[in-house]
Amino acid sequence: MDDPRLTPVSFLGVGEMGAALIRAATAAGFPVTAWNRDRSKADVLSGVSVAGSPADAIAAAPTVVVCLFDIASVHEVLDPVVHGLAGHRLINLTTTSPDGARELAAWAAAAGAEYLDGGIMATPPMIGTPNSSVLYSGSRHLFDDSRExxxxxxxxxxxxxxxGMASMYDLALLSGMYVMFAxxxxxxxxxxxxxxxxxxxxTRAVAWLQAVxxxxTEYAEVIDGGDYSLPGQxxxxxxxxxxxxxxxxxxxxxxxVVDVVQRLIHRQIDAGHGRDGFARVIESIKHSEAAA
Incomplete structure (x- = not known):
């Protein structure tokens, strides 16, 4: 017998990430309907009903998960069928800016839909594993009601x-990752x-980075305290x-790559803060060069 708690879910977008999300949901027993511009990508998914249009997918389930390329593609797909979203729950897992997420939340509210924005901190192969996490912001009711x-x-x-907060955290964490990789x-x-x-x-870099x-945490305490002259830095x-x-x-x-960090350091040195600790470069980041 089907678990009555596992309500039907429709997915718009079956790229690599969308397919991974769908596979995890179907493996847990959720009835899934999927739509994709290239229908062949949805047809190969087992245990999934394939919708012929976004409108059909929306009509098939009370919860709609969107995982597309960008905010423009979200509007391109959903604007023509916006009236069908009334009374639905919309979970957007498309990467957007914080302001983009806020705009979508207001847009969804005007359409009569609950909205939850998500930032996926995982690659497609990681979805459904202990190493995967997804950050959410928006409707608390939708978050709590959709935990399973x-x-x-x-x-x-x-x-x-x-x-916009999930996107803010997502992009802030990614900024640290990309700069570290660079x-x-x-x-x-x-x-x-x-x-x-x-x-x-x-091999040496991994060991070194793990050590430092x-x-x-120490830098964070200095930044929050605002005293970059503390001894030991x-x-x-x-x-x-x-x-x-x-x-x-x-x-x-x-x-x-290194030039960027050197400029941040020397903006603070030139401003008379050379004896302060390295964490002070955040002041170069927080303020534009003209205001430094």
């Missing part, structure tokens, strides 16, 4: 009524120019990256 569905994809965490790529290019394989360098990551003078830049040029590689 949401937890099929990974750990579900709620960040409040402001629909730093690794720079290091790999440095030693690579001397014939060291990236795989060998990665606890410093994030590495000064901005000592943090100067000239040696890294010189070594990079000598290896014949681009210095663009």
């Amino acid at each position: 569905l949401l937890e099929t994809w990974g750990a579900a965490e709620y960040f409040g009524h402001d629909a 730093g690794f790529f720079h290091g790999a290019a440095m030693v690579g120019a001397a014939g060291v394989p990236a795989k060998e360098f990665a 990551l606890p410093a994030l 590495q000064s901005l003078y000592f943090s100067d990256l000239t040696d890294i830049l010189d070594a990079s040029r000598q290896q014949g590689i681009s210095t663009e």
Whole structure:
């Protein structure tokens, strides 16, 4: 007998991530209807009813999950069928900006639909595993009422009524990831120019980064306290990256990645804060160069 708690769900978008979300939901027993522009991508999913149009998919279930390319594609798909959303629950897992999520929340409310925005902190293969998490903001009622569905994809965490907060956290965490990866790529290019394989360098980089990551908590305490002159901090003078830049040029590689950090450091040094700790570079980030 079907579990009466597992209400039907419709999915709009069957890309790699959408397909992973669908597989996790169907594996948990949810009745799923899917729509995709390229119907063949939906046809290959087992245990799924395939809708011929977005309107048909919306009509098939009270909960509609949207996982498309961007906010423009969300509007392109849903604007023509907006009247069909009245009384529905809309969960948007399309990556958008915080303001984009807020705009969609207002748009959904005007259509008579509950809205929940999600930021997926996982790759498609991670969906449904302990390493997957999805951040949510928007309707608390929708979040609580849909926990069984949401937890099929990974750990579900709620960040409040402001629909833009999940996106804010998502993009902020991704910014840390991308900058860290870019730093690794720079290091790999440095030693690579001397014939060291990236795989060998990665082994050392992983161990090194794991050793220094606890410093994030220490930096956070300094930033929240606002006192960058506390003893025990590495000064901005000592943090100067000239040696890294010189070594990079000598290896014949681009210095663009490191240049960014060096500029942040020197904006604070030039403003008279060279003896303060390295965490002070956040002030260069928080304020435009003209206002620094």
